[in-house]
Amino acid sequence: MASSGSEITHKFRYFDVYKDGRVVLRHPITEKIPPSDDPLTGVRSKDVIISSEPPVSARIFLPKSADTTQKLPLLFYVHGGGFCKQSAFSRKYHNFLNTFVAEANVVAVSVEYGLFPTRPIPACYEDSWSGLQWVASHSNGKGPEPWLNDHADFQRVFVAGDSAGGNISHTLLVRVGSIGLPGVKVVGAVLVHPYFGGTEFDQMWLYMCPTNSGLEDPRMSPNAGDLAKLGCKRVLVFVAENDDLMDPGKRYYEELKKSGWAGSVEIVENSGEKHCFHLLNLKYEKAVDLIKKLVSFVKQE
Structure with missing residues (x-):
């Protein structure tokens, strides 16, 4: 028995x-893979420790074109995985960012944050904020990481993430808009198939976050007040037709437009596709299109 x-x-x-x-x-x-110098794209990567207590780290990607004569936009990326799985060091995210960095010609910082159950929510939010603050500490050219000091343009910073990472990206933008990020201008944000409230996943998030305030918790159900103060000028939202999270993503887009936020927001629907399909095969036609859209968003003046 x-x-x-x-x-x-x-x-x-x-x-x-x-x-x-x-x-x-x-x-x-x-499975986690080490950083590398990619012979096909010329993109270099390295891992850095941001904090030992709590443990926060990141993988930095540098494009082949990087030199000291021209500063490049910086992408701060937050991986997905339902707040309890995946990694900035996984093959899936390494390959995605390696490809994006090569095509967009940007510096990227992919944050490794704490996951449930080892570190329940809100660790993911706090770790990601620590990572973004660490990035900002280089804006005077005197931070601990030479790649950022030498190559990043801190007046052209973007925040992006998929699934749970899209949710976390939203909370980062609210903080930037509320308390600022000295030395940094966050130009835009990209939320790919973001994990917001209104589905069967609500109860899972509530369980992972013991300090939640219920189904209306603003981290899962963004309110108009938070949306109105997002700390960037442009937002791009992707949703997928066959994704359980499509409706919350669309609702986020609609609520952001109505919130009084002064920026511009665009939505792209991935017809016939499932959640985060692009990460499964970067050469798939629609994955290529998604990456191209992301690249054009970052390059837009």
């Missing part, structure tokens, strides 16, 4: 919770 501890009390999309308090993730541990 099974012990009471083996009884599952909550079944979520990505993990089960047992009566004895154990949380068992359903997905395999994410």
Whole structure:
């Protein structure tokens, strides 16, 4: 007869919770790959430690064209994974950002934040904010990372993320608009298939965030006040037709337009596609189109 501890009390999309308090993730541990100098694109990458306590790190990507004569836009990227899986160091995200950096000719910083259950929400928000502040610490050219000191234009910074990373990107923009980010101008933001409230995933997020304020928590259900003070001028939102999160993404777009925010927002619907399809095959025609749209958004004057 099974012990009471083996009884599952909550079944979520990505993990089960047992009566004895154990949380068992359903997905395999994410394979992490080292940074590299890519012979095909010429993009170089390296890993940096942002904070040891709490543990926050990042992978930095530098395009082949980088030299000391011209500063390049900087992309701060927040990976997805339902707040409980994936990594800035996974093959999936390494290859995506390597490709994007080569095509957009930008410097990219991909933050590695704490995941549930080891570090419950709000660790992901706080770690990502620490990462963005660390990036900003280089705006005077005297930060700890030479690649950022030498090559990044801190008046052309973009924040982007997919799924949970899109959600986290929103919270970063609210903070930038509320308290500022000295030395940095966040020009635009990209939210790819963002994870907001209004679906079966709501209860999972509430469980992962013990300090939540319910279904109306502004981190999951952005309110007009927060939307109105986003700290950037342009926002691009992607939604996918066959994604459970499509409606929340569309609602975010509509609410942002009505909020009184002074910037411009655009939405792109990926017809016939599933959640974050582009990460599965970067050579797939529609994935290529998504990346091209992202590149044009960053290059837009």
